[in-house]
Amino acid sequence: MAQGEKEIVVVSAASAVRDRGTVVISGLASDAHTWNLVYLQLLIEELGYDVVNLGPCVPDDVLVDECRRIDPVLLVIGSVNGHGCTDGLRVVARLRACPELAATPMVIGGKLTVSDENVERHARALAEAGFDAVFPDQSSDPADFTAFIASLPAASLSDASLSAASLPATSLPATSLPAAPLPALSAGRPE
Numbered sequence: 001m002a003q004g005e006k007e008i009v010v011v012s013a014a015s016a017v018r019d020r021g022t023v024v025i026s027g028l029a030s031d032a033h034t035w036n037l038v039y040l041q042l043l044i045e046e047l048g049y050d051v052v053n054l055g056p057c058v059p060d061d062v063l064v065d066e067c068r069r070i071d072p073v074l075l076v077i078g079s080v081n082g083h084g085c086t087d088g089l090r091v092v093a094r095l096r097a098c099p100e101l102a103a104t105p106m107v108i109g110g111k112l113t114v115s116d117e118n119v120e121r122h123a124r125a126l127a128e129a130g131f132d133a134v135f136p137d138q139s140s141d142p143a144d145f146t147a148f149i150a151s152l153p154a155a156s157l158s159d160a161s162l163s164a165a166s167l168p169a170t171s172l173p174a175t176s177l178p179a180a181p182l183p184a185l186s187a188g189r190p191e
C-alpha cells in the first residue's frame with residue numbers, strides 16, 4: 001500500500017463472529033437439490049461457523065478428498081431426493097475409513113427415503129454406519145439440529161458459547177442444551 005493510502009476492511013456482522021471453525025456442507029452423489037444446502041449454509045453461518053458448501057451431486061471421491069483437505073469441525077450432508085439412506089450408507093463408510101476423519105463429527109438429514117415407512121430404522125442404520133446424528137424430516141426439526149451444533153466442542157470452547165441471542169428463534173436456549181447429541185437422533189456410533 002502506498003504511503004498515505006488507507007486500507008478499508010469491510011467485515012459484515014455475520015462474518016465478524018465466525019470463529020468456531022469450518023463446517024463442510026454437501027449434497028450426495030445422486031441428489032440434484034440445492035436449496036436445502038443453501039438453507040443449511042445460512043443457518044450454520046449464523047451460528048458462527050465458516051462454511052464450505054460443496055453443492056449438489058458431489059461424487060463420493062470428491063467429498064472424501066475435500067473433507068481430508070479441509071479437516072472440518074463438522075460435516076453436514078443434506079438429502080432431498082429420497083436416496084439419502086442409500087448414498088449416505090455408502091459414503092460414510094468411505095469417510096470413516098480415512099484415519100484423519102475417524103473422529104470428525106458427521107451428520108445427515110432431510111428426506112432420506114422415498115417413503116415415510118421405517119424412517120427410524122433407516123436413521124438407526126445410518127447412525128450405526130458412522131453418522132453421529134441423523135435428522136430425518138419426519139422426526140426432527142431445526143431446533144434439534146441447532147441443539148446438536150451447540151453441543152459440539154468447537155461451540156463450547158468459544159467465547160460465551162452459543163448464547164440464546166445468537167440462535168435462531170426456533171432453537172433451544174443455551175441453558176437447556178444437552179451435553180451430548182440428542183439421544184433420539186444419535187443412535188450411538190460404535191467406538
Ligand code: B12
Nearest residue numbers: 031032033034035036078079080081082109110111114135
Ligand atoms: C425444486 C425441486 C426440484 C429441482 C431442484 C433444483 C435445484 N437446483 O435445487 C429439480 C427439478 C432438479 C428436481 C428434481 C427432482 N426431484 Co425435486 N423437488 C423440488 C421441490 C419443488 C422443491 C425443493 C426445494 O428446493 N425446497 C426448498 C428447500 C429449502 O427445502 P427442502 O429441499 O425441503 O429441504 C429442507 C428439509 O429437507 C431439510 N433438510 C434437507 N437436508 C437437510 C440436512 C440436515 C442435516 C437437516 C437438519 C435438514 C435438512 O431442511 C430443509 C429446509 O427446511 C420439491 C417439492 C417441494 N415443494 O418441496 C421437489 C421434491 C424434493 N423432488 C422430488 C423428486 C422425487 C425429484 C426427482 C426424483 C423427480 C424426477 N422423477 O426426476 C428429481 C431428482 C433429481 C435428483 N437427481 O436429485 C420429491 C422428493 C420425494 C422424496 N424425497 O420422498 C419432492 C419432495 C417432490 C414430491 N413431492 O414428490 N426437484
